[in-house]
Amino acid sequence: MRILARMDTIIRDLHRHVGHPVTIKGWLYNRTDKGKLVFMQVRDGSGICQAVVFKRDVDEATFETALRLPQESSLIITGEVRADPRAPGVPSGFEIGVRSLQVVQRAEEYPITPKEHGVDFLMDHRHLWIRSTRQWALLRVRATVMRAIRQWLDSNGYVEMSTPILTPSAAEGTTNLFEVGYFDQKAYLAQTGQLYNEANIFAFGKVYCFGPTFRAEKSKTRRHLTEFWMVEPEIAYCDLEHLLEIEEQMVSYIVHTVLTENQNELKVLGRDRSKLEHITPPFPRITYDEAIAKIKELQAQTDDEEQKQLLDITWGMDFGSPHETALTQLYDKPLFVTGFPSAVKAFYMEPYPDRPEVCKSADLLAPEGYGEIIGGSERISDPELLLKRIRDQGLPEEAYRWYIDLRKFGSVPHSGFGLGVERTVTWICGTEHIREAIPFPRTIYRLYP
RNA sequence: UCCUCGAUAGCUCAAUGGGCAGAGCACCCGGCUGUUAACCGGGGGGUUACUGGUUCGAGUCCAGUUCGAGGAGCCA
Known part of the structure; x- marks a missing residue:
């Protein structure tokens, strides 16, 4: 009998070991048998591969064990890697001819089968659901997105600053916050780190914060979580035009990093790569005024009465999700909409000098109807104007004293934006619902597991 | 907060106009040397979400409650 070398290999790298023995430590994803053959799908976190147990290759006890092993049992297998086009897996085309099998734990009957399940059931079993191929792929893409964000910012001179999660009051005064x-x-749990980052730029120039944010909105849609991750860069000496260039560079970098590093994952998700490959700067830019005109045009064109109703809009209103969806379907790249009415945006956004009713703000809307992934703006740099805006909106002046202070000691034009990680992942993965883009989603009716 | 829909086996669902609660998958047993959500044969498995009402009889009809989903609003 051949002595098999013991070495740890991960499934993702199996192609490098064809013809050689490997040891894989993982879990049994699925199993089927056919007479003297047992086909096991084994996961190890990096991928899934088929392990074939042939009765003649192993002793009787090993064969019997393989034949009876329940789904999700933990196991260590050793055997030779073969290239075989018939072998399923992620990546497919490689399998292991099993010589030895060690069961680490024989699993209890596993609730999630490779068959279909309902959302409620899957959400109740989220702690197990994340093992499923599709969820695995989504969450690996999420990790790439987060890493790409840091890579781009770090290599472009941004300094990561942690901003507080426990905050004394509403930062923007616009949303409902969780009180603790x-x-x-x-x-209150932070809804943004932006105001603190505006302090940080005067010390570090270009900064970003990256962490969870919390909104106590009773939103009940496929685009909302109560806890989600946001990266918020803030840049000194930066106007709105410059900001848009930064945003399109960063978003393009994220998309192309995923295209390069997550080919297996995108395949599992069935994502059409051609919808992403052309995501490069520049992105189209339209003004709020132009957007309103386009939406009205679309509204006039539709024969669907319900859709007509949903698209109803007049100048001065913020977009609802039907408006965003309709707009983005006109473009195949993310779309900048600039110059929103000051009245529907946060108090700190810089108004246009010749047209103070609109502000230097820009939302970035993802294509294919995925909606807003970035909100950004140039910030007010004049202390008097900022104070006036705070008073006009009835915000507690005292709470913003430090924030106004920033404009008294070397104020400069500055801008920043916030990018929602889960919305970005949902778009890049082409998936239906944001709840799958975070390991343990928090939504209005879900706090378990 | 509003609108719509749903809850039946571990899971996904079915059950004619109110008349014996069923199938597939999963699980257990048997068969097969290439399965791709395998296939073939056999087996066990039910407080029909909860409370009340109508009826000779309710999974089915009525009222209420709970939980969830999709959408709107709110928001990123």
Whole structure:
């Protein structure tokens, strides 16, 4: 009998070991048998490969074990790697001819089968669902997206600054926040780190924060989570035009990093790569005024009464999701909409000098109806104007004292944006629902598991 | 908060006009040397979400409750 070398190999790299023995430590994803053959699909976190147990190659006890092993049992297998076009897997085309099999734990009956399941059931079993191929692929893409964001920012001179998650008051005054007890005071979970980053730029020039943010909105749609991850770059000496260039560079870098590094994952997801390959700067730019005109045009063209109703809009209103969807379907790249009415945006956005009713703001809308993935703006740099805006909106002036201070000691034009990680992942993966783009989603009716 | 839809075996679903609660998958047993959600034969498995009502009889009809999903609004 041949002595098999023991070495740890990961499934993703099997192609490098054809003709050689390998040891894989993983879990049994699925199994089927045919007489003297047992086909096992084995996962190890990096991929899935087929392991074939042939009765003549192993002792009787090993064959019997393979034949009876329940789904999701943990196991260590050793055998020779073969290239075989019949072999399924991620990546496919390689399999292991099993010589030895060690069961680490024989699993109990596993609730999630390779058959179909309902959303409610899967969400209740999210802790197990993440093992399924599709979820595995999505979450690996998410990890790439987050890594690409850091890589791009770090290599372009941005300094990562952690901003507080426990905050004393509403940062923007626009959204509902989660209230938590803070000794004898009340605190709120952060909805943004932006205001703190505006302090950070005066120390570091270009900064970003990257972490979870919280919104207590009772949103009940496929685009919303109550806890989601956002990266927020903030740049000193930066106007809106410059900001848009930064955004399109970064988003393009993220997309192309995923295209390069997650080929297997995109294949599992059935994502059409041609929808992503042309995502390169520049992205189209339209103004809010132009967007309103386009939406009205689309509204006039449709015969669907319900759609006509949903697309109804007048100048001054913020976009609803039907408007965003209709707009983005006109383009095959992410779309910048600039110059929103100041009244529908946050208090700190710089108005246009010749037209103060609109502000230097820009949303980036992902194509294929995925909607807003970035909100950004140039910030007000004049302390007097900022104070006026705070007063006009009825915000607690005292809470913003430090923020106004920033404009008194070397104020400069500056801009920043926030990119929602899960929305970006949902778009890049071409998937239906944002809840699959984060390991353990928090939505209005879900806090378990 | 509003609108729509749903809850039956572990899972996905079916059950004619109110008349014996069923199938596929999963699980267990048997067969097969290339399965791709294998296939073939056999087996066990039910508080029909909950509460009440109508009826000789309710999974089915009525009222309420709970939980969930999709959408709107809100928001990124």
